Amino acid sequence: MPNKKDDVYGDHISEKFNDELTELKTQFLNMGGLVESQVEHAIQALVDNDGQLAEQTRLNDKIVDKMERDLDEEAILVIARRQPTARDLRLVISVIKMVADLERMGDEAKKIAKMAIKLSEEGQAPRGYIEIRHIGNHVMSMIHDALDAFARLDSEQALRIMKEDKQVDEEYQAAARALLTFMMEDTRNISRCMMVMWVLRALERIGDHACNIAEHVIFMAKGEDVRHSPMEETEKVVGR
Amino acid sequence: MPNKKDDVYGDHISEKFNDELTELKTQFLNMGGLVESQVEHAIQALVDNDGQLAEQTRLNDKIVDKMERDLDEEAILVIARRQPTARDLRLVISVIKMVADLERMGDEAKKIAKMAIKLSEEGQAPRGYIEIRHIGNHVMSMIHDALDAFARLDSEQALRIMKEDKQVDEEYQAAARALLTFMMEDTRNISRCMMVMWVLRALERIGDHACNIAEHVIFMAKGEDVRHSPMEETEKVVGR
Numbered sequence: 507m508p509n510k511k512d513d514v515y516g517d518h519i520s521e522k523f524n525d526e527l528t529e530l531k532t533q534f535l536n537m538g539g540l541v542e543s544q545v546e547h548a549i550q551a552l553v554d555n556d557g558q559l560a561e562q563t564r565l566n567d568k569i570v571d572k573m574e575r576d577l578d579e580e581a582i583l584v585i586a587r588r589q590p591t592a593r594d595l596r597l598v599i600s601v602i603k604m605v606a607d608l609e610r611m612g613d614e615a616k617k618i619a620k621m622a623i624k625l626s627e628e629g630q631a632p633r634g635y636i637e638i639r640h641i642g643n644h645v646m647s648m649i650h651d652a653l654d655a656f657a658r659l660d661s662e663q664a665l666r667i668m669k670e671d672k673q674v675d676e677e678y679q680a681a682a683r684a685l686l687t688f689m690m691e692d693t694r695n696i697s698r699c700m701m702v703m704w705v706l707r708a709l710e711r712i713g714d715h716a717c718n719i720a721e722h723v724i725f726m727a728k729g730e731d732v733r734h735s736p737m738e739e740t741e742k743v744v745g746r
Numbered sequence: 747m748p749n750k751k752d753d754v755y756g757d758h759i760s761e762k763f764n765d766e767l768t769e770l771k772t773q774f775l776n777m778g779g780l781v782e783s784q785v786e787h788a789i790q791a792l793v794d795n796d797g798q799l800a801e802q803t804r805l806n807d808k809i810v811d812k813m814e815r816d817l818d819e820e821a822i823l824v825i826a827r828r829q830p831t832a833r834d835l836r837l838v839i840s841v842i843k844m845v846a847d848l849e850r851m852g853d854e855a856k857k858i859a860k861m862a863i864k865l866s867e868e869g870q871a872p873r874g875y876i877e878i879r880h881i882g883n884h885v886m887s888m889i890h891d892a893l894d895a896f897a898r899l900d901s902e903q904a905l906r907i908m909k910e911d912k913q914v915d916e917e918y919q920a921a922a923r924a925l926l927t928f929m930m931e932d933t934r935n936i937s938r939c940m941m942v943m944w945v946l947r948a949l950e951r952i953g954d955h956a957c958n959i960a961e962h963v964i965f966m967a968k969g970e971d972v973r974h975s976p977m978e979e980t981e982k983v984v985g986r
Contacts (some may be wrong), residue, residue, distance in 0.1 A: 568974070571973070571974040574973075575971055575973070575974075578839070581839075582832055582835050582836055582839060583832055585825065585832075585835055586830075586831060586832035586835055589829040590826075591826060592822055592823055592825075592826035595822050595825055595826055596822055599818070599821075599822060599839075599842060602839060602842070602843070603842075603846065606843065606846060686936060686937060686940060689929070689933070689936050690933045690936050690937075691933075693929070693930045693931075693933055696926060696929050696930050696936070697926060697930075700926060707947075731815055733811070733814075733815070734808070734811040734815075
């Protein structure tokens with residue numbers, strides 16, 4: 507008998523299938539950990555004007571891509587071996603979908619790293635780093651919490667992440683408006699401000715992907731697809 | 747015996763499984779057709795300053811979202827019913843992944859429609875419509891070709907789409923540079939130019955998703971995962 511506390515995927519799944527899901531889960535969390543540090547390093551490289559760290563981050567995206575391919579393949583083999591029921595299949599398909607979100611977060615981190623390389627070559631230190639740091643910290647904690655919510659199948663934590671995503675969107679809108687004003691004040695700021703704008707946008711997208719993972723966690727924990735549902739309905743699903 | 751010409755998924759798949767895949771394919775193409783017209787309408791609404799069409803496009807995104815959920819569910823039921831081999835599973839999983847790409851194209855169309863609503867309320871006609879029209883037409887033909895390549899499992903057409911995506915990226919870069927210059931010339935242009943910039947970015951993302959579909963088509967036709975591969979390697983895979 508598996509330890510009840512570790513058996514986060516519920517009783518409806520056969521023990522062997524559960525073991526294989528646990529293995530997938532570990533692989534997913536490893537990939538998530540790498541993506542989390544990729545985002546951290548990309549922001550750090552930008553803020554510290556560290557071209558070398560930026561280059562390393564850019565290169566490491568290849569590892570993220572490889573992990574995506576490996577996880578997809580492993581998930582397919584689990585399905586082929588275990589031939590799970592429709593209900594259990596949905597869990598594995600959720601993992602496959604969340605892997606795509608992680609890969610895209612990695613892509614956004616790579617974009618930020620490329621921007622950092624460009625800026626370090628030009629020796630520029632644009633305005634807007636405070637916003638990048640602030641929103642960056644926010645989305646980093648969202649990634650961390652999304653992985654944690656997944657590890658513990660904690661739908662309440664997942665719901666909190668979905669609410670935080672709305673905050674990040676507002677923070678992003680406010681920062682974009684401030685940058686726009688700054689650009690209007692002096693046209694010499696425009697080109698550098700645009701860079702910051704793209705970085706903020708990339709961070710906002712990373713938040714969206716963390717939110718997607720949270721939606722899948724709720725689906726895995728509660729069996730309800732809350733994608734595109736209004737927040738009140740999602741709250742009801744989680745409260746059940 | 748199914749007609750050989752219609753049996754695009756190859757001999758390795760059982761007839762019943764093939765029938766179900768064909769049904770999935772039809773659903774996918776329907777969803778693709780809707781997304782294609784969503785992108786078209788969003789651009790048209792923006793260029794013609796047509797707030798009503800923009801609003802309709804925004805609302806229709808809910809249908810796209812529903813189609814995604816239905817297709818995911820149908821794909822899961824096909825797997826549960828047929829319990830396909832790992833090889834056949836990869837085809838179904840590809841469909842599930844491509845559905846996510848279609849849904850995200852729909853999201854980008856919705857974003858463009860929202861921008862069109864905002865602009866029509868403000869009565870503004872910003873610069874950059876030529877670029878939006880041009881890049882818009884380009885990505886619309888990419889969506890069309892991607893769906894066609896999928897319908898016929900034509901890996902050569904898929905390869906052409908991947909090459910066109912590189913062109914769209916260049917067109918986007920050029921348009922963004924031109925807008926930046928225009929913003930610098932007169933700060934009164936900035937706010938409106940930013941809108942156009944976001945629309946162009948959304949179009950560029952739509953092109954990326956068409957490219958993702960093309961990659962999956964090559965995978966389905968050739969059995970090789972060309973995601974993140976250099977173009978030369980992809981060419982070799984298609985040429986085989």
